[in-house]
Structures are given as structure tokens and as C-alpha cells.
Amino acid sequence: MSLDLILPALVAEVFRARYDGIDIEPTPPRAGILPPQARPAIRLRGRGQANARGGVLVSRLLVVTFSDSAPLALSPLDLVDDVSGFVLPELMTALPGVELKLRQHRATRVQSGGGLSVAVHHWSASASLAG
Numbered sequence: 001m002s003l004d005l006i007l008p009a010l011v012a013e014v015f016r017a018r019y020d021g022i023d024i025e026p027t028p029p030r031a032g033i034l035p036p037q038a039r040p041a042i043r044l045r046g047r048g049q050a051n052a053r054g055g056v057l058v059s060r061l062l063v064v065t066f067s068d069s070a071p072l073a074l075s076p077l078d079l080v081d082d083v084s085g086f087v088l089p090e091l092m093t094a095l096p097g098v099e100l101k102l103r104q105h106r107a108t109r110v111q112s113g114g115g116l117s118v119a120v121h122h123w124s125a126s127a128s129l130a131g
Helices: 003-018
Strands: 023-026 041-053 056-067 098-113 116-129
Touching: 003 023, 003 041, 003 056, 003 098, 003 116
Parallel strands: 023 041
Antiparallel strands: 041 056, 056 116, 098 116
């Protein structure tokens, strides 16, 4: 598996643990993200080259949410411990032995029209094996 696919797949698992009833899928790097048929939905992909240094995998992520009504705005603050920045343990049950950090990299942009709301999030993520 390419390094560019790992973090979007890990974060998708965290989203599945947190957001029930939402269609969540990682997409390949540089792939187009089109509005899915089923909504609400979240699509994730890596932005740029994933980087592995000192046992830590780091990448920027593009997280796009689709909704038929109000925008589905996400925040990494809803998913992480306030002090450590690590994703909450109850959201990591599908990823034993992994430590994952998330943070917002740039402000969320929301677009609405024609009955479709789209929110574009720019996040950073890092993952390592729990030590």
C-alpha cells in the first residue's frame, strides 16, 4: 500500500467509529472527488506526499463532506483529547496499536446550492505505533 493511502484509510476508520449512518470512503491521491449518490457522505484523500520520519507517518488530508441540507462541518477537536492531541481511545478500537493525531490545517470552506451542501476541510494527520 502506498504511503499516500494509509492516513486517509486510518482517519476513515475513526470517522466510522464517530459518525454513524454516514457514507465514509477514502479516495486515491489526486483522484477527483465527485458528489456521491448517498448523502450525508465524507470523502478523504491525501494532499501531497505522505512523509515517514522517525517512525511517524505525516500527511495533509483533504476531507470533503456532502449533505442535502445544512453543511456537515467537522472538527478534529471533536475527535481528539484536548491535552495530548491524540484521537480519543474509544474511536481507535478498530486500530489497535496505532496512535493518531489530527489537527485543522486551514479554515473550512462551505459551498451550498441546488440542494447540496459541500464543506471542504484541510487537516493534518500523523500516525505511529503505540510505544
